[in-house]
Amino acid sequence: MAKMVTLGEILIQFNSITPGPLRHVNYFEKHVAGSEANYCVAFIRQGNECGIIARVGKDEFGYNAIEWLRGKGVDVSQIKIDDSSPTGIFFIQRHYPVPYKSDSIYYRKGSAGSKLSPNDVDEKYVRSADIVHSSGITLAISDTAKEAVYEAFDFARARSFDTNIRLKLWSPDKARYEIMRILNKFHLNFLITDTDDSKIVLGESDPDKAAKVFLNYADVVVMKMGAKGAALYYEGKKYYSHGYTVPVEDVVGAGDALGGTFLSLYYRGFTLEKALDYGIVAATLNVMIRGDQENLPSTTDIEQFLREFENS
Numbered sequence: 287m288a289k290m291v292t293l294g295e296i297l298i299q300f301n302s303i304t305p306g307p308l309r310h311v312n313y314f315e316k317h318v319a320g321s322e323a324n325y326c327v328a329f330i331r332q333g334n335e336c337g338i339i340a341r342v343g344k345d346e347f348g349y350n351a352i353e354w355l356r357g358k359g360v361d362v363s364q365i366k367i368d369d370s371s372p373t374g375i376f377f378i379q380r381h382y383p384v385p386y387k388s389d390s391i392y393y394r395k396g397s398a399g400s401k402l403s404p405n406d407v408d409e410k411y412v413r414s415a416d417i418v419h420s421s422g423i424t425l426a427i428s429d430t431a432k433e434a435v436y437e438a439f440d441f442a443r444a445r446s447f448d449t450n451i452r453l454k455l456w457s458p459d460k461a462r463y464e465i466m467r468i469l470n471k472f473h474l475n476f477l478i479t480d481t482d483d484s485k486i487v488l489g490e491s492d493p494d495k496a497a498k499v500f501l502n503y504a505d506v507v508v509m510k511m512g513a514k515g516a517a518l519y520y521e522g523k524k525y526y527s528h529g530y531t532v533p534v535e536d537v538v539g540a541g542d543a544l545g546g547t548f549l550s551l552y553y554r555g556f557t558l559e560k561a562l563d564y565g566i567v568a569a570t571l572n573v574m575i576r577g578d579q580e581n582l583p584s585t586t587d588i589e590q591f592l593r594e595f596e597n598s
C-alpha cells in the first residue's frame with residue numbers, strides 16, 4: 287500500500303442550497319473541504335494511505351474537520367489544534383452570475399490553517415511517505431505555510447504539486463513568481479495544472495505548448511480541461527482522456543478528485559493513462575453534488591460508471 291502526505295489548509299465549506307447570489311440564499315450546507323484534504327480522501331478511496339499536515343482551530347469546526355477526516359481514513363496525527371486562531375471557512379455561490387460555475391468566498395485570513403509552519407513538519411513522518419503533495423493554495427495562504435511546503439519537499443521521496451491558483455488569495459504576478467520558484471527549486475514527479483493556471487504561470491493556455499514547458503520541471507504533467515477532460519504528458523508522449531456530460535451542481539473540488547484518484551491508482555500499478563481515465567470519472571461524479579469529498583468513488587464504483595457509459 288502506498289502512502290501520501292499532503293500539506294495544506296482544511297476548510298469548512300458552507301455550500302448554498304439554492305443557486306444564485308448569496309444575498310438571497312437562506313440555507314447553507316456544511317462540508318469539510320480544502321484542496322489537500324480532498325486529495326487525501328481521493329487517494330484513500332483508491333485503496334492507499336494518506337495523512338495531512340495541517341492546523342485547525344480549537345473550535346467546533348476544527349473538531350468537525352478532524353472527526354470527519356478520521357472517519358474517511360485519513361491519518362490525522364499531524365493535524366495540530368491551534369487555540370489562538372479559528373478554523374478557516376468559506377461559502378460557495380453557485381451558478382451565478384455564470385451558469386455552471388461556482389464562486390468561493392473566503393473567511394480565512396489569520397486562520398489556524400494559515401499558521402502552518404516548518405515547525406509542523408516532522409521529518410521522519412514526511413520521509414515515511416512515498417509521495418508528498420501540496421498546491422498553490424498552500425503557497426498563497428502565508429509565508430510560513432509556504433516555508434512548510436519547502437521543508438516537506440526537501441524531505442520528500444517523490445513530489446506532486448497542483449498549481450491550484452486562487453486569485454482571491456494572491457495576484458497573478460505573485461502566483462507566477464512563487465510557482466516558478468518552487469518549480470525551479472524542486473524537480474516534481476507530478477505536476478497537475480489546468481489551462482487557466484498555465485496562462486498565468488507561463489503566459490500560455492494552449493495545453494500542448496504549456497505542457498512542453500512544464501515538462502522541464504516535472505516527469506508527468508496532467509493538464510485539466512474542465513468538462514472536456516484532461517491530457518497527460520510524459521516521456522514525449524501525450525494521452526487525452528475525454529470528459530462526460532452530466533448535470534452540474536458544484537464544480538468546486540473536481541480537480542482534486544481527479545488528481546488524488548489519478549495519483550493513487552498510479553501507485554496501485556495502473557498505467558498513467560488508465561489512472562487518468564479513472565480520475566476523470568471521479569471528477570465527473572464530484573461535480574454532480576455539493577461538497578468536495580462525499581462523491582469520491584471507490585475503484586469498483588468507477589468501473590461500474592465506465593461499464594455503463596461504454597455500453598450507452
Ligand code: KDG
Binds near residue numbers: 539
Ligand atoms: O479545490 C477545492 C478547493 O478550492 C476548496 O476545497 C477550498 O481549499 C480550498 C480553497 O482554498 O479554495
